[in-house]
Amino acid sequence: MPGQRSRSVSSPTVAEVAAEAGVGKATAARTLGNYGAVSPAARARVLAAAEKLGYRPNSLARSMTTGITQTIGVIVADVGNPFFAGVMRGIADACEATDYTAIVMSTDEKLATEQAAVGVLIDKQVDALIIASAALRPNETAHILEAMSRRIPVVLIDRKVRGLDLDAVVINNRESARDAVRQFIEWGHRRIAFVWGPALPDALPDRRRLLASAENWLWSETERLRGYVDALDEAGIPLDPALVSTCAHNEEATVGAVGDMLAMPDPPTAVLTTETDAMVGALRAIRAAGLRHPRDISVIGFDDSSWASVIEPPLTMIAQPMLELGRAAAQHAFARIAGDDGDAVIETIPSTFVSRASVAPLKSVAPLKEDAVSADGAR
Amino acid sequence: MPGQRSRSVSSPTVAEVAAEAGVGKATAARTLGNYGAVSPAARARVLAAAEKLGYRPNSLARSMTTGITQTIGVIVADVGNPFFAGVMRGIADACEATDYTAIVMSTDEKLATEQAAVGVLIDKQVDALIIASAALRPNETAHILEAMSRRIPVVLIDRKVRGLDLDAVVINNRESARDAVRQFIEWGHRRIAFVWGPALPDALPDRRRLLASAENWLWSETERLRGYVDALDEAGIPLDPALVSTCAHNEEATVGAVGDMLAMPDPPTAVLTTETDAMVGALRAIRAAGLRHPRDISVIGFDDSSWASVIEPPLTMIAQPMLELGRAAAQHAFARIAGDDGDAVIETIPSTFVSRASVAPLKSVAPLKEDAVSADGAR
DNA sequence: CTGTTAGCGCTTTCAT
DNA sequence: ATGAAAGCGCTAACAG
Numbered sequence: 196m197p198g199q200r201s202r203s204v205s206s207p208t209v210a211e212v213a214a215e216a217g218v219g220k221a222t223a224a225r226t227l228g229n230y231g232a233v234s235p236a237a238r239a240r241v242l243a244a245a246e247k248l249g250y251r252p253n254s255l256a257r258s259m260t261t262g263i264t265q266t267i268g269v270i271v272a273d274v275g276n277p278f279f280a281g282v283m284r285g286i287a288d289a290c291e292a293t294d295y296t297a298i299v300m301s302t303d304e305k306l307a308t309e310q311a312a313v314g315v316l317i318d319k320q321v322d323a324l325i326i327a328s329a330a331l332r333p334n335e336t337a338h339i340l341e342a343m344s345r346r347i348p349v350v351l352i353d354r355k356v357r358g359l360d361l362d363a364v365v366i367n368n369r370e371s372a373r374d375a376v377r378q379f380i381e382w383g384h385r386r387i388a389f390v391w392g393p394a395l396p397d398a399l400p401d402r403r404r405l406l407a408s409a410e411n412w413l414w415s416e417t418e419r420l421r422g423y424v425d426a427l428d429e430a431g432i433p434l435d436p437a438l439v440s441t442c443a444h445n446e447e448a449t450v451g452a453v454g455d456m457l458a459m460p461d462p463p464t465a466v467l468t469t470e471t472d473a474m475v476g477a478l479r480a481i482r483a484a485g486l487r488h489p490r491d492i493s494v495i496g497f498d499d500s501s502w503a504s505v506i507e508p509p510l511t512m513i514a515q516p517m518l519e520l521g522r523a524a525a526q527h528a529f530a531r532i533a534g535d536d537g538d539a540v541i542e543t544i545p546s547t548f549v550s551r552a553s554v555a556p557l558k559s560v561a562p563l564k565e566d567a568v569s570a571d572g573a574r
Numbered sequence: 575m576p577g578q579r580s581r582s583v584s585s586p587t588v589a590e591v592a593a594e595a596g597v598g599k600a601t602a603a604r605t606l607g608n609y610g611a612v613s614p615a616a617r618a619r620v621l622a623a624a625e626k627l628g629y630r631p632n633s634l635a636r637s638m639t640t641g642i643t644q645t646i647g648v649i650v651a652d653v654g655n656p657f658f659a660g661v662m663r664g665i666a667d668a669c670e671a672t673d674y675t676a677i678v679m680s681t682d683e684k685l686a687t688e689q690a691a692v693g694v695l696i697d698k699q700v701d702a703l704i705i706a707s708a709a710l711r712p713n714e715t716a717h718i719l720e721a722m723s724r725r726i727p728v729v730l731i732d733r734k735v736r737g738l739d740l741d742a743v744v745i746n747n748r749e750s751a752r753d754a755v756r757q758f759i760e761w762g763h764r765r766i767a768f769v770w771g772p773a774l775p776d777a778l779p780d781r782r783r784l785l786a787s788a789e790n791w792l793w794s795e796t797e798r799l800r801g802y803v804d805a806l807d808e809a810g811i812p813l814d815p816a817l818v819s820t821c822a823h824n825e826e827a828t829v830g831a832v833g834d835m836l837a838m839p840d841p842p843t844a845v846l847t848t849e850t851d852a853m854v855g856a857l858r859a860i861r862a863a864g865l866r867h868p869r870d871i872s873v874i875g876f877d878d879s880s881w882a883s884v885i886e887p888p889l890t891m892i893a894q895p896m897l898e899l900g901r902a903a904a905q906h907a908f909a910r911i912a913g914d915d916g917d918a919v920i921e922t923i924p925s926t927f928v929s930r931a932s933v934a935p936l937k938s939v940a941p942l943k944e945d946a947v948s949a950d951g952a953r
Numbered sequence: 954c955t956g957t958t959a960g961c962g963c964t965t966t967c968a969t
Numbered sequence: 970a971t972g973a974a975a976g977c978g979c980t981a982a983c984a985g
Binding site: 587588589599600603604606607609610631632634635636637638639640 | 961963964965
Binding site: 206251252253254255256258259264266273274275276277279280281283284285287288291296297298299300301308314315317318319320345446471472475478479482500501502503504505506507517518 | 630634635638645655662664677679693694699851857
């Protein structure tokens with residue numbers, strides 16, 4: 196009786212199963228661990244014993260000797276954000292299909308948190324790491340290099356990191372933004388706002404300084420700004436830094452930033468937002484100014500959502516393939532784990548332009564007084 | 575040289591640090607693991623040696639001997655769903671504050687997947703489990719009982735599971751739904767739809783059978799239906815099963831289900847939806863029928879989202895405290911890990927009724943012809 | 954095909 | 970306060 200009691204609390208081990216089956220420990224281990232060769236007879240006995248005792252393998256012990264944990268670490272800014280949640284789901288799906296398991300950590304876009312997270316995951320011996328890094332410059336990548344030096348494959352997701360030659364799965368940010376802005380331009384818009392570059396302390400007075408500053412933004416933001424500028428340049432439209440928001444990354448701040456733009460003497464007639472909350476903020480500012488989209492102002496935003504189709508009129512959006520991004524990242528990780536040591540590959544998954552009804556032709560009513568001129572002598 | 579090479583590939587161990595520091599293995603282990611007592615002198619030498627060698631603890635080995643992994647397993651239907659993503663974020667935050675780590679798995683609401691997930695997490699020796707279970711009946715809980723029998727604390731989140739006496743963190747589903755329906759009733763509505771009960775094979779012809787069937791729904795759905803019925807009963811409004819949707823849980827199906835309701839001779843004048851996608855589907859159906867909210871039909875939905883404030887007119891919603899749910903669940907888990915073996919506690923976190931503008935008084939234009947009567951002889 | 958024997962890196966008695 | 974030695978549950982060599 197006492198013996199039985201103690202048995203129920205701690206799981207039986209391979210040795211106990213072996214004893215019960217009347218075979219050696221190794222034979223039991225081989226059948227239970229599905230490796231090596233075991234005679235059908237012995238195998239059956241072991242299985243029966245295991246069943247009877249309620250044997251469950253101890254993954255920890257197994258990982259300890261094999262050095263593989265069947266676990267990958269995932270580090271993103273915020274699991275609660277729909278974008279990363281989607282990515283996470285893609286990763287989780289890929290993991291389930293391969294019997295991997297995912298540990299997630301949120302960094303809130305803080306480098307220190309990210310560094311700590313990488314440390315924890317290294318110590319937990321994850322087989323690979325997928326990171327949407329907050330690192331902006333090569334000198335902020337020590338933690339990632341540390342992981343690499345410990346032979347842990349790292350794949351970047353959503354953002355490349357300058358100075359790191361690693362697998363990365365991203366979308367075509369630059370082209371997506373460029374296409375959206377081209378769309379605006381085709382409909383006659385010339386005052387086009389770019390909402391939600393990163394929070395910047397000071398204003399960026401001119402093109403040169405804006406572009407220089409952009410080199411230190413999150414890669415994806417930089418790319419989107421580049422696409423915006425590309426389209427403007429193609430059309431010979433001067434870049435007005437006042438139309439590039441540098442407010443905090445939250446809905447409230449965006450309401451303010453867009454509100455300010457709308458109060459300018461020559462306000463934007465079109466707005467490109469780079470994230471869901473930015474779109475919500477922009478829409479609120481537009482309403483607050485007594486305007487309606489797309490009648491008074493056209494809008495396009497990154498990150499489609501089911502809501503976008505239900506807003507009236509429905510919103511034209513740039514849908515990011517979040518699940519795909521996650522799945523692809525996981526697959527790269529698996530390939531590296533499997534020993535692939537080829538050159539780093541950048542996988543660019545295209546976004547989808549979901550055309551709905553939030554872009555309209557520029558009204559030809561003369562909205563500008565003569566004195567409300569753009570910064571440079573535009574053509 | 576060769577010695578150095580091999581050192582860089584595999585991390586140094588406690589023994590190596592001890593050797594470098596010129597102390598015994600145990601002393602090194604004690605300082606590195608922060609336990610026991612070590613003289614300041616020895617401590618300093620060990621730390622220096624560790625630093626020099628770039629020592630990192632092997633969590634696996636530690637967990638193996640201590641039996642604690644500082645890891646909790648989280649099982650939800652879909653990490654990509656905004657609700658669970660929010661919950662996940664709450665859990666992640668709580669984990670970060672306590673140096674725990676979270677493994678997430680999505681089940682897609684499939685019991686078999688959930689069972690497998692629990693198995694994996696047990697094998698990985700998680701210190702606790704947080705589950706939004708898909709189990710509906712006591713006979714579907716074997717996997718959870720298994721975890722419990724292995725002394726792994728389990729806390730349920732979002733849904734209680736019938737027959738399981740476990741800690742659970744949930745919202746006040748019944749009251750929330752009841753209050754929403756009361757709201758409708760106060761404004762004069764009597765034909766009120768409940769959208770997105772679970773997918774059911776056959777129609778539920780009468781009240782008795784509907785309520786009986788509801789006993790086998792996900793607990794949260796059952797509760798919400800109860801709240802709906804409560805409010806109807808209070809007001810003496812007969813329950814019409816045709817106004818309770820039993821379509822598949824996706825936006826598209828909801829469009830169809832609500833569309834059908836709107837085509838009835840005495841269509842609903844108010845709709846309560848129990849999830850984000852249901853609201854989006856309902857709104858689409860409403861539009862498709864050429865109606866507008868709240869002029870023609872009032873709506874309230876579970877799960878607030880920033881979008882709801884930007885829909886025109888903005889939507890009245892029942893906001894679930896997702897972060898809070900996650901945080902609370904994690905805290906219960908930690909308490910159990912710490913040894914709390916008190917009775918199971920149910921923590922009910924109230925939802926917030928976000929009143930906006932999607933509810934309007936019932937138009938008193940006579941919408942019903944004499945023959946379009948409600949099912950029973952209502953008062 | 955099978956059993957015996959060593960560890961994996963750490964914590965934990967138990968002496969000293 | 971410290972060191973020696975045992976052992977966690979498993980896999981991996983190595984004999985038979």
